[in-house]
Amino acid sequence: MNKAVITVVGRDAVGIIARVCAYLAEHRVNVLDISQTILDGFFNMMMIVDVSQANGEFSELVDGLGSLGDEIGVRIRCQREEIFTKMHRV
Amino acid sequence: MLNIMEVDETNKMIEQEKLDVRTITMGISLLDCTAGDVDEVCERIYRKIATKAHDLVSTGQAIERDYGIPIVNKRITVTPISLVGAGACQSPEDFVRIAHALDRAAKEVGVDLIGGYSALVSKSMTPAERMLIESLPQALSETDIVCSSVNVGSTKTGIDMDAVELLGRMVKDIAYSTRDNDGFGCVKFVAFCNATDDNPFMAGGFHGVTEGDVVVNVGVSGPGVVSRALDATRGSDFETLCETIKRTAFKITRVGQLVAQEASRRLGVPFGIIDLSLAPTAAVGDSVGEVLEKIGLAQVGGPGTTAALAMLNDQVKKGGIMASSYVGGLSGAFIPVSEDKAMIDAASTGNLTIEKLEAMTCVCSVGLDMIAIPGDTTAATISGIIADEAAIGMVNQKTTAVRVIPVYGKGVGEVANFGGLMGYAPIIPVNQTSCEEFVSRGGRIPAPIHSFKN
16 A cells, blocks of 8 residues: 555645545545544644545646646645654654 | 644744754765866866755755745755865865866856855865865855855864964954955854764755765744743743743644654655754844843843853753654854844943854854954954854854954944845954964874862
């Protein structure tokens, strides 16, 4: 399995999760876990996804989600999982 | 499984607290590029660097994108050029031609800086090493991204005072030859005692002769992250403070370790070391001085500064050491005045003097770094500063260094601008009492005794 973490931060609005999930389905990215909260007054969502079946390069996914974020008016980041697991797990 | 708070913490470190990987540095041995003819040496050097480092920058960029962590610099270090050019160079001008070859090759592969235009003369200079040192004013003013270092002493050999005396004059000449840019050439030169073979930071990085053919070293950063973490420790005792610094250093270093392993795997080059340094920039919130102030100083430079820095340096190492399989380089906290907002402010108000900085170098990871001094400072005085700093390193078995910039046409209170990561610095006063007779005696200071530690 090839995991990545997608984070969405911004002002809450209708349909953010739907738009992101539609994009992921289209690119054959499987969602493993979703958590969502309001942090410092902002909509804050984290998804753990499996990108091993994804069509296209990982960098295309990073750029594609970034552009989608610009469209919706939120910040979407997609990062390989290891940067978080290495930092927070011994 | 990961939770949202952990993910948020990491991304805040990157976005708000300026966590970055300061440099991926590829060390390349040029020992197989020696020849009897300078042109041939230049050609071999160019070809080897262009081949080995061909994918360095693109790989660095791909890692940045995949993990969402900025990698600020991609750099190269090479074998000290005094060794590579010794068989071919008959004059300082011959060495300058090699400097140009390094500059061209580094630009070809797109790196930010290349280090290793260096000489290791801790006991004495060979004719080639003397020529390389004499070539520095021309080499550093004619090239853009070549960095140079000279190791003038070590705990095992003592201090080569002939080299120290020569370097005082050369630093003045480098400053003069780049006087239109506030002596920028001196930013690219550092004099060392106990230089390390695997330092990924500039200007002092070179690829030691004990290293393999090609290696990847990584330098991490993160004073901003430590500073933010300390906000939660105001008023708490040293145990809590130290624990917080250690935990933060651990997290920062783990990111460096991940990037180093990835770079090593993708480039097919062995991983060398992680340098655990807190490397500041002149940006607000990315300052080692600010960390010291949060530890409890009204301003860096006052009493307590040396103790606070000693503690910080030690905790950074203790936290980082477990996060990486190989730690090396300089590893600790840097105190480059022009690259650190709080230090710039303290130097401007006169609170941070060169004498206090010298005391701080006894406990920090390097030395007198990025300090702008009056342009009329004599060569002998600069040699004296280098000798003092080298003595601290020699006796205390640590790396020390001097990177001072005499700024022609400017005096105390004026500001030197170096641009970008190199920052800006107020020119601070230097004690001008003559040491001419001392530094021009000739010969070397013997190695210190290794017992009777008092």
